[in-house]
Amino acid sequence: MIIKDALYKGLKYLKDAYYTDPRRETRRILSEILVKDISYLISHEDEELNEEDEKTYFEILNKRKLGVPLQYILGKEDFYGRTFKVLEGVLIPRQDTEISIEVLKEIVKNNKIKNMLEIGTGTGIVAITMGLECDLDVVACDISESAIKNAKINKDLLKSNIKIVASNLFENIQGKYDIIYSNPPYIKREEIENLQIEVRDYEPRLALDGGEDGLYFYKKIIEDSTKYLNSKGFLVFEIGHDQAKDLQKLMKKHFITKVYKDLNMLDRVIVGQMRE
Ligand SMILES: C[S@@+](CC[C@H](N)C(=O)[O-])C[C@H]1O[C@@H](n2cnc3c(N)ncnc32)[C@H](O)[C@@H]1O
Structure with missing residues (x-):
């Protein structure tokens, strides 16, 4: 999956969890996983995520959907x-x-x-x-x-x-x-x-x-x-x-x-x- 699609999927996934800020959080999570700043995500939106990063990204989104605060997930x-x-x-x-x-x-x-x-x-x-x-x-x-x-x-x-x-x-x-x-x-x-x-x-x-x-x-x-x-x-x-x-x-x-x-x-x- 490429960065752009991962962000879009993440947005859709979190949209009903009222306590999240899907746009900000999906970008933050992906930038933490890739160890890049947010502007990188925008300038490299067609870059392919490797399997492990993609898995970690959706695992984190899952925890967020359950309500676990992002600060505990990222530590x-x-x-x-x-x-x-x-x-x-x-x-x-x-x-x-x-x-x-x-x-x-x-x-x-x-x-x-x-x-x-x-x-x-x-x-x-x-x-x-x-x-x-x-x-x-x-x-x-x-x-x-x-x-x-x-x-x-x-x-x-x-x-x-x-x-x-x-x-x-x-x-x-x-x-x-x-x-x-x-x-x-x-x-x-x-x-x-x-x-x-x-x-x-x-x-x-x-x-x-x-x-x-x-x-x-x-x-x-x-x-x-x-x-x-x-x-x-x-x-x-x-x-x-x-x-x-x-x-x-x-x-x-x-x-x-x-x-x-x-x-x-x-x-x-x-x-x-x-x-x-
Ligand atoms: C609202 S938190 C504030 C934590 C930190 N100062 C901050 O602003 O992020 C209150 C803190 O008081 C601690 N606390 C609760 N009862 C206490 C007690 N009897 N003696 C000392 N600390 C206590 C809690 O463990 C918690 O860490």
């Missing part, structure tokens, strides 16, 4: 200009989280920040990116064994020097930090069943389930954070688009807060600076 995702390994059982990096990096970098630029703790690091995208982008000591923790394994792979892959610790929230954390950051599980339990199939059936509940009201982890982290923050330190959270008001209420006793929006103009990050 990687880009974040803030770097490619991170993504293992099954670990939350897939979201582009929205790049806003967290922008906000954290601004805090580092405008304050004397020496170190940062991340709670719930997943693949390690935030901790590793911050360690590479800024001159900071970064500690990252997660309760999930798969996440710890994944973050360590990415640390090595990207030559980062962050410290990775297995910990249930602050349980195994020592010392004090200038910034504590977390993008904790924040979906209300009853809403998990309504998530799209790719997320609901393939991404780990441990990374999604924020308890009855979605606020379970925020409350736990806020409660203990003051013990682990240096004077006038920052507590920074990624939040769901409808959680800013709840978070402002929960944080106001110990923190002065500011909310930041993402590119879709939805509330996405809250920063709290500890009151003196």
Whole structure:
């Protein structure tokens, strides 16, 4: 089969799977298999695929049709200009989280920040990116064994020097930090069943389930954070688009807060600076 026909067949095959973007994904999959960029596919559309590549292509399309996220199939995702390994059982990096990096970098630029703790690091995208982008000591923790394994792979892959610790929230954390950051599980339990199939059936509940009201982890982290923050330190959270008001209420006793929006103009990050 030639490239042009493979792309056309792929488009038709995925067209009813509403959670896919058939045009973009068929091109991406084929370009990954051939290790060529997408412009190559267009300029070589009459090139014959070998049998093995053709087989791999349709196997991947089959998995996509079942709902397996492309990032798990390819084992990687880009974040803030770097490619991170993504293992099954670990939350897939979201582009929205790049806003967290922008906000954290601004805090580092405008304050004397020496170190940062991340709670719930997943693949390690935030901790590793911050360690590479800024001159900071970064500690990252997660309760999930798969996440710890994944973050360590990415640390090595990207030559980062962050410290990775297995910990249930602050349980195994020592010392004090200038910034504590977390993008904790924040979906209300009853809403998990309504998530799209790719997320609901393939991404780990441990990374999604924020308890009855979605606020379970925020409350736990806020409660203990003051013990682990240096004077006038920052507590920074990624939040769901409808959680800013709840978070402002929960944080106001110990923190002065500011909310930041993402590119879709939805509330996405809250920063709290500890009151003196
Ligand atoms: C929404 S994911 C965020 C992952 C990563 N920071 C990112 O933005 O891609 C939440 C993470 O918190 C971790 N987690 C859940 N409960 C935890 C706990 N009690 N202590 C530490 N981490 C926890 C999950 O395993 C998951 O990796």
